[in-house]
Amino acid sequence: MIARAPFLFLLLILIPDLYLDYRYWRRQAPAYWLLWWLPAVALTVWTMKLAFEPNFMPDNPAQLHAYLFLFGLVVVPKAVFALCSAVGAGCRRLFRCRRNYGSLIGWLAMPAIWFVLCYGSFYGFKKLTVKQLTYTSSALPAAFDGYRLVLFSDAHVGTYTGQQQWLLQRAVDSINAQRADMIVFAGDLQNAHPRELHEQLAILSSLKAKDGVYSVLGNHDYAKYVECSEAQKAANCRETIDLERQMGWILLQNEHRTIRRGSQCLTIAGMENDGDGRHFPQRGDIKKTLKDTATDDFIVMLEHDPSSWRRRIVPDGRAQLTLSGHTHNMQFALFGWSPISLTGRETNGWYHHDHQSLYVSAGLGGLIPFRFGATGEIVVITLKRANTD
Numbered sequence: 001m002i003a004r005a006p007f008l009f010l011l012l013i014l015i016p017d018l019y020l021d022y023r024y025w026r027r028q029a030p031a032y033w034l035l036w037w038l039p040a041v042a043l044t045v046w047t048m049k050l051a052f053e054p055n056f057m058p059d060n061p062a063q064l065h066a067y068l069f070l071f072g073l074v075v076v077p078k079a080v081f082a083l084c085s086a087v088g089a090g091c092r093r094l095f096r097c098r099r100n101y102g103s104l105i106g107w108l109a110m111p112a113i114w115f116v117l118c119y120g121s122f123y124g125f126k127k128l129t130v131k132q133l134t135y136t137s138s139a140l141p142a143a144f145d146g147y148r149l150v151l152f153s154d155a156h157v158g159t160y161t162g163q164q165q166w167l168l169q170r171a172v173d174s175i176n177a178q179r180a181d182m183i184v185f186a187g188d189l190q191n192a193h194p195r196e197l198h199e200q201l202a203i204l205s206s207l208k209a210k211d212g213v214y215s216v217l218g219n220h221d222y223a224k225y226v227e228c229s230e231a232q233k234a235a236n237c238r239e240t241i242d243l244e245r246q247m248g249w250i251l252l253q254n255e256h257r258t259i260r261r262g263s264q265c266l267t268i269a270g271m272e273n274d275g276d277g278r279h280f281p282q283r284g285d286i287k288k289t290l291k292d293t294a295t296d297d298f299i300v301m302l303e304h305d306p307s308s309w310r311r312r313i314v315p316d317g318r319a320q321l322t323l324s325g326h327t328h329n330m331q332f333a334l335f336g337w338s339p340i341s342l343t344g345r346e347t348n349g350w351y352h353h354d355h356q357s358l359y360v361s362a363g364l365g366g367l368i369p370f371r372f373g374a375t376g377e378i379v380v381i382t383l384k385r386a387n388t389d
Contacts, residue, residue, distance in 0.1 A: 001064060001367075006051035013043050013075050016082035023085065039074050043067075056192055056225030057367070061158060065369060072117040080113060081106030120332070120372035126167060128364075129377040130174055135357065138386040139298050139320050143261035145385040149300070150178050150209070152378045153186035153325025154218065154363030157204070158196030164369070169203050171364055171378060176208060178380050182259070183209040185249070186325040187218025187273065187304030191367050192225040194239040205247040211259050213249045216270040217241075218304040218326065219280040220367075252302060254288040267299045269319065274308035284308055286316045293318060306346040306360045314353050322358045323381075329362035333373030348374075 002009055017040045025036050046067055050058070057064050081103070088102015140147075152175060160168040175183060189204075190196045197204070207213050223236035244251045252270020259266045274284025284303065293299060301319035303309065305326050313319050329348040330340040340347045351358040364376045 001057050002047060002050035002067070003053050004056075006047060009047050009071070010044060012079055013040055013047065013071075016075070016078040019082045019086060020078065023089075043071065043075065054227035061161075061191065061367075068368060068370075069117070069121060073114065076117075077110040077113045080109050084109065116332075116372050117370075120370040124371040124373075124375070125366070125369045127371070127375045128167075128171060128174065129375045130178070131377055131379045133359070133379060133381045134384055135321055135359075135381055136384040136386050137298070137320055137355075137357075139296070139355070140383055140385040141261070141264035141266065141298055142385055143264040144266050144298070144383055147182075147266065147383040148178070148180040148380060149182040149184055149383070150175050150180040150378060150380050151184050151186060151323050151359070151361055152364050153304070153323075153361045154188040154328055154365060155185070156188060156191050156220070156365040156367055157200045158191035158193070159365050159367065159369055161196075161199060165199070165203070167365075168200060171376075172203050172207055175378055176206070178378075180209050180380065182211045182268065183207055183213040184268070184300075184302055184323060185213065185215035186302055186323055186361060187216050188220045188325065188363075189215070189218070189244065190220055190240060192220065193223070194236055194243055197240065197243045201243065201247060204249075207247075207249075213247075214257070214268050214270060214302065215244055215249045215251050216302045216304055217251070217253070217273055219273050219275060222273065222281050222283075224281065252289075254283075254285045256289060256293065256299070265297065267293055267297045268302070269293075269299055270302040271308070271312070273304045274312055275305045276307065280305060284312055286312045290316070290318050306351075306358060309346055309351070309358045310353070313358075314356055317356070320356060321383075322356070323361070324358060325361045325363050327360060327362075328366055329374035331366050331368070331371045331374050336373070338374055 025033055050067060084102040084106035085100060088100040091102065092100050157168060221240050223233040226236060241251060250257065254272050256267050256269035259268060269289050271286060271289045272283035273281045275282050299319040301313060301322040303322055303324050306324035309322050313322050327340060327347045330338045332338060338348065346358055346360055348360050348362055361379055362374050362377050
């Protein structure tokens with residue numbers, strides 16, 4: 001992770017300190033000057049060490065978590081203060097103000113940043129929401145009126161190790177407590193490597209529903225974040241697939257299954273991750289996924305990456321309801337608004353186009369144990385048949 005943009009992290013560490021040193025600290029006694037620079041030097045050395053990490057994250061994720069927490073605790077407040085101070089200094093000269101109000105804003109921002117960091121790391125990540133939603137469609141067969149399914153996504157179970165394992169157990173217990181007809185998982189079960197799943201097999205295998213547990217792979221499940229040969233990456237991916245099936249889950253890879261109630265049926269389809277093809281795998285095949293489905297079938301589509309909805313699923317026109325994850329709603333939101341919504345893409349909640357709908361889950365966990373506002377969730381969706389009289 002750090003290795004992908006080490007210079008960005010180094011610039012964020014050093015530039016604010018260089019500015020603040022020039023503005024405030026260069027006239028201080030040597031002892032104070034050394035104390036000021038000590039955290040920056042330590043984080044610079046740590047950044048360089050992580051920059052040579054061959055994998056997306058260290059084998060021990062606690063190292064990355066600790067680094068990012070200290071980065072947020074030390075670097076981010078200084079960077080925000082330096083930016084506010086620099087803008088304030090410019091405004092002071094431009095408008096000939098007596099005070100640098102930017103510095104005042106920077107001072108006020110620092111405790112707010114610390115609060116967000118500490119709350120999101122020690123409390124927010126441990127919160128869990130059970131959302132109750134209803135999806136209504138005139139295309140839903142009458143036999144499935146009131147059908148209930150539970151959606152969860154982005155478990156990233158490698159983060160739930162050791163003392164954090166109870167969080168995953170609580171989520172599984174909450175899902176089972178819904179007594180839904182079907183459980184669906186929208187991808188990203190692991191952080192980087194299938195070995196993360198071994199510790200969690202018993203917990204994940206306990207998920208049960210009348211019509212089964214269905215899943216698709218997310219970008220993290222394709223072993224793309226481990227530096228090794230292509231053959232080893234393929235073997236790692238096969239292991240993840242085998243483990244999901246060993247848990248009793250029905251993994252859908254550009255395929256579908258049919259659930260029957262008498263003479264009527266519901267189709268649960270799963271398309272492989274269909275990202276941009278550069279940063280995220282693009283393996284989705286909508287024609288293969290929905291091969292031999294009838295034009296009047298009611299189709300629930302699982303697709304990890306919501307960007308595929310407008311790119312592949314809407315143009316195809318057959319899937320009435322698509323369920324996705326991937327974005328985590330940025331794991332950060334203020335009063336329900338997340339900066340990721342500025343992208344203009346489908347990032348969280350409901351989206352509709354004619355007779356087709358998409359729900360993007362904020363996900364359950366995360367690579368980084370932090371959530372502020374964008375609480376981890378499991379989603380209970382009740383299917384209702386619209387009155388066509």
